[in-house]
Amino acid sequence: MDTTNENPLEFNSRIDLNKLQNAVAKIKEELGKIIIGQEEFIELLIVSILADGHSLIEGVPGVAKTITAKLLAKTMDVDFNRIQFTPDLMxxxxxxxxIFNVKTSEFEFKKGPLFSNIVLIDEINRAPAKTQAALFEAMAERQITIDGTEYNMAPPFLVFATQNPVEQEGTYRLPEAQLDRFLFKIKVAYPSLEEEVAILERKHQQKVRNEEDLVSAILTAKEIKEYQETIKDVIVEDNLLRYIAAIVNATRTNANLYLGASPRASIAILEAAKATAAMNGRDFITPEDIKKIANPILAHRIILTPEREMEGLTPEKMINQLIESIEIPR
Known part of the structure; x- marks a missing residue:
């Protein structure tokens, strides 16, 4: 009996993804030296890097939002800046x-901390709207215009922003246009009991004063760019393009939603699904890849009607309902 094709999961990839997969595995290994749990959080951050998209990270204080993003940045041999947003930040x-140069009698532009490869913005919703809005052009177009002059951001340029839940005191809700610039909104939950015990055990046994020194750089800027180009070659069937469009279109026609997602959301799902497939060693996307990343892409781009919000419906539940209502292509 011929058993050559007995395992349907075995296939020959048309794109060499071994190097990319090894890099992802090494990044997870480096982060695992310090971070316990948070597998989905870390995976989505890596997807955002491969898909060249920014990530908004939400959670209560103390659940390792900032340290995880900071350590992930440290696994990349690129420039990194951390900016603490405060109510008085301009x-x-x-x-x-x-700045006026007395010697040359001319104004010279002194670049701010946003000019970096990886920018970690801590507590983005602690700053007022005008400071939040200053990020618009840089995040969308990878450039900044000052006094009529355009300054390009050196690739890769990625923003990881943390925020506290909007119900907390002293926060400024991000406007819809700002939220739409983020590929993902990742909600970080409390650790499980077992994970918290492991966290305490590791902290008790930890002898290194600065645990960040345990993490080594894995990727260079050139390699990041190479992997970002690689995922563009991932194959997407026409029926899956229609599936993505159907999911996003459903957010615009649902009576429970006051605001639906834009075409930018469709593109975000496409690019993130490609990155997810590549990380799993496949040169083609599946409906499962789309379903896996649809919620963190769409939930922050929709607004529920006040009636549904009062009834306890959440954007995450709404997106899950929409996905379940759409036929999966075969």
Whole structure:
């Protein structure tokens, strides 16, 4: 009996994904030296890097939002800046400002901390709207315009922003246009009891004063760019393009939603699904890849009607209902 094709999961990839997969595995291994649990959180952050998208990370204080993003940045041999957003932070504090040079009698632009490869913005919703809005152009177009001059951001340029739940005191809700710039909104939950015990055990046994020194750089800027180009070659069947469009379109026609998702959301699902497939060693996407990343892409881009919100419906539950209502292509 011919058993050559007995296992349907075995196939020859048309794209060499071994190097990419090994890099992802090493990144997870480095983060595992310090971070316990949070597998989905870390995986989504890696997907956002491969898909060249920004990530908004939400959770209560103390669940390792900032340290995880910071350590992930440390696994990449690129420039990194951390900006703490506060109520008195001004746009010029992050973008930079023009300073008069007495010697040349001309104004010179002094770049702010936003000019970096990986930018970690801590507590983005602690700053007022005008400072939040200063990020719009940089996040969408990878450039900043100051005094009529355009300054390009060196690739890769990725923003990881943490925020506290909007119900907490002293926060400024991000506007819809700002939220739409983020590929993902990742909600970080409390650890399980077993994970918290493991966290305490590791902390008790930890002899290194600065645990960040345990993490080594895995990727260079050139390799990140190479992997971002690789996932563009991942194959997407026409019926899956229609499936993505159907999911996003359903957010615009549902009576429970006041605001649906834009075409930017469709593109985000496409790119993130490609990255997810590549991380799993496949050069083609499946409906499962789309379903896996649809919620963190769509939930922050929709607004429920006040009636449904009062009834306890959440954007995450709404997206799950929409996905279940759409026929999966075969």
């Amino acid at each position: 746009p010029s504090d992050i973008l930079g400002t023009s």
